[in-house]
Amino acid sequence: MPVLAENVLHFARILRGAGLPIGTDRVMDAVRALPLAGIESRRDWHATLSALFLTRHEQQVIFDEAFAVFWRDPALEQRMMAAMLPKVAGRMAGLGARASPRVAEAFITNTQPTPAVENPEQIEVDASLTFTATERLKHLDFEKMTGDEWREAKRIVAGMRLPVPDVRTRRFKRAPTGAAIDLAATLRRLARDGGQIARIVRREPRLRAPPIVVLCDISGSMHRYSRMFLHFLHALVRDRARVSVLLFGTRLTNVTRALRHRDVDEAVDAVCAAVPDWAGGTRIASCVHEFNFQWSRRLLGQNATLLLVTDGLDRDDAPGLEVEMARLHRSSHRLLWLNPLLRYEGFEPRASGIVAMRPHVDAFLPVHNLESLRTLGKALSPHSRLSS
Incomplete structure (x- = not known):
């Protein structure tokens, strides 16, 4: 044989x-x-x-x-x-x-074996053709990519950065040209110098990156999109502080620590090993309920933005989904729903899960190609007016 x-x-x-x-x-x-x-x-x-x-x-x-x-x-x-x-x-x-x-x-x-080339000629790359290929890749659906296109998309995603603006906190820091006077520091300097005022100490509000929390669906219908989004989240976790990532299918799993591996392939493999229900069913209501009562207070403080990545197709069709989504929305500073089904023109929310979830989000956005990931930064801007 x-x-x-x-x-x-x-x-x-x-x-x-x-x-x-x-x-x-x-x-x-x-x-x-x-x-x-x-x-x-x-x-x-x-x-x-x-x-x-x-x-x-x-x-x-x-x-x-x-x-x-x-x-x-x-x-x-x-x-x-x-x-x-x-x-x-x-x-x-x-x-x-x-x-x-x-x-x-x-x-x-x-x-088809690659033929050996004797006396290879110098090949000139046309910049316009390269640009066209890149533009095509930006708008190509993740589900339709070939192996080479998938690898190139992962390379592009690894270099993406999410331009989330810093927010003003209630704490202050020293600033030579600050608009406010730091009275306590000025009095301490006055006492130290024997009552002579040498210079008034000024301060300004401290800016800090707001927390970002991601709830990502890893069910069978979301497999191709959630796997590419994990590469995007790896770059996000490595680039910013206070980013938390939880995956859900039939249960909820925190994978933030696994995504902190330096190598993206090792990080994704560690995530897949930590999640027992990868590419299985979906129980959105029970997973959101678990997040509300176990993780919400720990992660959704200080103007946190929540990214919910799911197609909204719930296997159980549980009745408490609308109540849990309303609670989740109240706990978040902003709640953005990223749904790959929006890639279809004329998409209508007919599934019961989508109907129950959509009224409780601040923005309803697609997440099916590279361009949709680039526009995500605009949605996170505090001045964006994206409709839900």
Whole structure:
């Protein structure tokens, strides 16, 4: 079965190129399991590889597209020796427009070797074309990005900064040209100098960055968007003080400490390991209730801004969501709802969760591409007039 093992390994590389995490151990299990499960039927072949390679439901679409292109030999359904398939080269002819960009890119990358170039010519990069590609990437939906586009988007997000303006506090600091007189400091200096007034001490209000609290949905419908938003939050946590990040699906998890890793990939891996319900269901009402009674007083003081990242699709459809959202809104200085469903033109809030939540937010914003992340800073400005 050497050809069987080689083709299974090649198929695993295709899936890895499309973004599915498949290790060598699963490839070895597949090589051992396929002869035992039976290779007479294409359906059995598909079910065996699917059970061994997939860990989440949303990966099924990518797997099915890659399987249909890679294992499309018609003899696979008719002969038991279908394991002796030829090499994968040439199978791109049947890919067509039905495959997602991630699958198409994975096949091209893993089936076409890069030819060696003798005497390479100097290549000039057209700045206008580079600008056009960057502009396209800014407005490209995270769900439609290929692997290379996803990596480039992560690089851009890592360099983003959230221009949240500092707010005035009730405390003061020394300032040579301050508008107010620091009477206590002036009297102390007067007593120290024997009653001679040398200079009046002045002060001005102290400015401080307001706290930012993020509640991010990590359910299956939000997986692609929340993962990119985690890269944005990593840059935010590293750049600013007093940033708290809590993820919720069926339960609430504080991941602020995990995001403080210097390396963004290590930080995201630590977050995924700390969250047991990643890409599962959603219980918005119970998670918001838990935040209100366990975290609200600790995190939402001193003019804190709350970012709620969710599509509002609640699995339980719990009745107390509107009450919990009203309490959450009263506790926050500003409550911004970031919803990837706003990428659709003519979006109407018909789901019961969205209807219950929307009246209790200060702004209702999209979060589906790089441009939406850039405009988030404008929404956090105290002078913004974004409608809810």
